Amino acid sequence: MKTKVFKFILPLLVIVMAVSFAFATNSTSDNQIAHYFDPLFGWQSVVIGDECGPVGENACEFMGKQLYSQPTTESIALRKD
Template sequence: MKTKFFKLLLPAFAILMAVGLAFATEDEPVAQVAHYFLPGQGWQTVTVEDDCGASGNEACEYNGIQLYSERDFGSIALRKP
């Protein structure tokens, strides 16, 4: 009986719990993009953390290159707290 519990009920419980948690904690799809200029290749697009915005102490960078909100140097240079 005990063996049966471990063999069947325990994995079933774990799977059910994980599936339930996955649906319960479904996060809002975040689709924030940022752009950086690569000499010779032009503007590139990457996804960035939610923290990256118009203000903050630290620059949001990709491979050491400043990220912008639009494909334009005149747009917001993204920063994070």
């Protein structure tokens, strides 16, 4: 009798806990996708933090290459303060 109860209750408890933990987590950082042009590989994407945006004094760069909001040089060049 005990094993039947444990075989049913234990997996159910684990599933309920997994679902509750999935909803309990909260992401605090807003990551965004930026794009840069590599002469060998073309347009590449990279995840950046929220420090880069459309305004600022300094250019946002990844490995020495200017970051853009879209994979084209006509898009907004990302900058930071």
